[in-house]
Amino acid sequence: MKLTSKDVISIGSPTLFILLFVLWAIVNASLEPALIVAGVAVALAITRLFSGRERSWSGRIWRSLAVTPRALWHFLAYLGIFLIELVRANVGMLRYVYARHIDIHPGVVKVETRLASPLGRLALANSIALTPGSLVLGLEGSVLYVHWLDVRTSDREEATRQIVGPFEKHLEAAFG
Amino acid sequence: MGAAMEIVGSFVVLLGAFFLFSAGLGVLRMPDPFTRIQAGTKATTLGNLLVLAGLGIHHPDWALKLLVIAGFVLMTNPVSSHALSRAAHRARTPMAPTTGADALREDEAADGSGNAGSAPAQAP
Numbered sequence: 696m697k698l699t700s701k702d703v704i705s706i707g708s709p710t711l712f713i714l715l716f717v718l719w720a721i722v723n724a725s726l727e728p729a730l731i732v733a734g735v736a737v738a739l740a741i742t743r744l745f746s747g748r749e750r751s752w753s754g755r756i757w758r759s760l761a762v763t764p765r766a767l768w769h770f771l772a773y774l775g776i777f778l779i780e781l782v783r784a785n786v787g788m789l790r791y792v793y794a795r796h797i798d799i800h801p802g803v804v805k806v807e808t809r810l811a812s813p814l815g816r817l818a819l820a821n822s823i824a825l826t827p828g829s830l831v832l833g834l835e836g837s838v839l840y841v842h843w844l845d846v847r848t849s850d851r852e853e854a855t856r857q858i859v860g861p862f863e864k865h866l867e868a869a870f871g
Numbered sequence: 872m873g874a875a876m877e878i879v880g881s882f883v884v885l886l887g888a889f890f891l892f893s894a895g896l897g898v899l900r901m902p903d904p905f906t907r908i909q910a911g912t913k914a915t916t917l918g919n920l921l922v923l924a925g926l927g928i929h930h931p932d933w934a935l936k937l938l939v940i941a942g943f944v945l946m947t948n949p950v951s952s953h954a955l956s957r958a959a960h961r962a963r964t965p966m967a968p969t970t971g972a973d974a975l976r977e978d979e980a981a982d983g984s985g986n987a988g989s990a991p992a993q994a995p
Contacts, residue, residue, distance in 0.1 A: 721935045785890060785917045788910055792897040801906055802971035805978070824949035825916055830909045831949075832956050832975055840975040842905050842956065 707746035708757035712738050756813050760870070769868035776861050777822055784827040791844070802846040803832060806839045806859060815870035822862050880928030887921030890914045902967035904959045912952040919944045 706712075715738040723730050746757035791797055810816050820831040820839060828844035839859075897910025923937045923944075960975060 718939065721939050724936065781913070781917055781920075784913045785893075788897060788913050789893055792893050792900060792910060792914075797900055797902065798969075799902070799906065799967070800969045800971055801903075801967060803973040803975050805974040820953065821946065821949035824912055824952050825945075828909070830905065830912065830956055831953055832905075832960050834953075840978075842909070844906060844909055846971050 705747060705749070706739065707742040707754070708760065710760045710762055711746050711757045712742040715741055759812055760814065766869045769865040773818075773822075773862060773865035773869060776865070777825070780822070780826040784825060787827045799845045802843050804841050804843055804846070806841050808837050808839055808859065808863065810837075810863060810866055810870070812870045815866045818866050818870065819859065819862055823859070876928055880925045882925070883928060884922050884925030887918045887923075887925060890918035890921060894918060903970070904964050905956055905966060908952050908956050908959075912948055916944065916948045919948075 716734055719734040719738060720726065720731075723734070746754045748754045749758060791799065808816060808819055810819055816834060816837075820834055823829050823831050823839070823841060830842040831839055832842050833840040891914065894911050894914030897914060898907045901907040901910050920941055923941050927934045927937045966973070
């Protein structure tokens with residue numbers, strides 16, 4: 696580790712390193728010593744490049760990730776909810792696509808999120824894009840602009856709360 | 872590797888192909904770019920996942936690699952939908968005539984400057 700005036704440079708985030716190495720092992724589908732050595736070297740280099748500087752933008756994001764059993768559990772719970780919503784979104788979409796006459800009333804709605812971390816907000820925006828009848832048009836700070844396919848079906852505010860609520864709870868615990 | 876597994880795998884792939892077809896039909900039938908992006912994003916994601924799952928049933932030894940591909944599809948598909956829809960919105964692409972309120976356009980207008988829509992997003 697080396698200390699400069701303001702910036703701490705180090706190996707980087709262990710989470711990122713483990714993620715990269717597991718990815719390398721899966722893609723190569725082999726545990727030969729030479730491949731492991733090469734994988735460790737490449738993963739270390741990328742980890743240092745992207746999270747070595749503590750005060751850099753990506754460095755802060757990766758360092759804020761702490762993999763605890765609780766975070767992991769909430770992440771899995773989030774994935775479960777997400778997959779159910781994805782199937783529901785598709786069944787809803789099939790109804791519109793195969794309707795004799797497509798009768799929709801779209802609109803753009805503003806939603807506040809209480810998630811603070813960039814990764815959490817990214818995951819929330821991605822989830823909203825894949826849940827029934829909604830698509831994120833823009834993300835400014837803590838405000839999401841969500842395009843709804845049919846704003847007549849229910850109260851927009853209430854529907855938004857229903858979509859964002861369950862994701863937010865688990866993402867907040869997983870990403871902070 | 873029984874024949875039954877192969878039939879199940881083929882059926883799952885077929886189901887995925889059905890969703891992909893529906894996505895294409897949705898892109899053709901929806902009234903404006905935003906609703907088309909919605910149809911395209913959701914149905915292609917589930918369609919892709921089902922095709923990958925079907926392949927996994929056919930070739931269980933590929934399962935981990937297919938899982939990685941599924942992860943990348945899940946992360947990148949929505950991102951491209953944000954990029955496309957935000958670009959369409961900034962280019963003032965007209966929305967379907969049945970569209971109601973547009974909170975994003977209203978907020979840009981409230982910002983005052985005529986080019987609020989083209990200003991890059993400010994990081995706090």
